[in-house]
Amino acid sequence: MKCAGIVGGLGPESTVDYYQSYIQKYQDRMNSKQTLPELFINSINMYHVFKFISEDRLDDLSEYVGAAAKKLEEIGADFAVVSANTPHIVFDQIRKYVTIPMISIVEATYDKADELGLQNVGLLGTKFTMEHNFFKKPFKSGSKNIVAPSEEDQQFIHQRIVDELENGIVKDETKQAFLKIINKMIKEEQLDGLILGCTELPMILKDGDVDIPLLNTTEIHVDKMLEEVFSE
Incomplete structure (x- = not known):
């Protein structure tokens, strides 16, 4: 079974929602509450993201979120998502930091x-x-x-x-x-x-x-x- 990677913290409340929703939908798909998916969450700082965008530092934004995705790949994620809409401003650049598939919101x-x-x-x-x-x-x-x-x-x-x-x-x-x-x-x-x-x-x-x-x-x-x- 593939292991998901989530770049989270963007913000924390929605990261919790991703985690809980992913587990519930996985269990529904498996038709069992006695099973859990394996996944990794790399929680970063949403205020850094806002600062980079406000200052038009999109290269820094790409590097910051891309590095977070790369860490997920390095520890074994088979694919990754960025659990927020705003960082998708540079999603095409973030994708270049990894070789695993990334799913765009x-x-x-x-x-x-x-x-x-x-x-x-x-x-x-x-x-x-x-x-x-x-x-x-x-x-x-x-x-x-x-x-x-x-x-x-x-x-x-x-x-x-x-x-x-x-x-x-x-x-x-x-x-x-x-x-x-x-x-x-x-x-x-x-x-x-x-x-x-x-x-x-x-x-x-x-x-x-x-x-x-x-x-x-x-x-x-x-x-x-x-x-x-x-x-x-």
């Missing part, structure tokens, strides 16, 4: 949107994810429209992610503010789906909160990990 999310037949999707995440093009490129290449909130709303969402969700804090007032932004986007942009492009967002936004599908990038990514584990 962006590519996995595009595949899910395509599977669901979505054409006009919204994107929430950190300001880095919303303002850069790395998440938008595959959607535009696939003739799908992708829409981010206004600059003011982006800043609000980013601050709540960093100050609250990254620290495990979930406030109803923040959820209601997020829903107000989302519903405005649905009405104005005619969205048929919404990408939760930060792995902490599922802590506060759930299926049924709005009338369109929510693409939980953590769950989508973990599902791709399971496909890799059980592939020959």
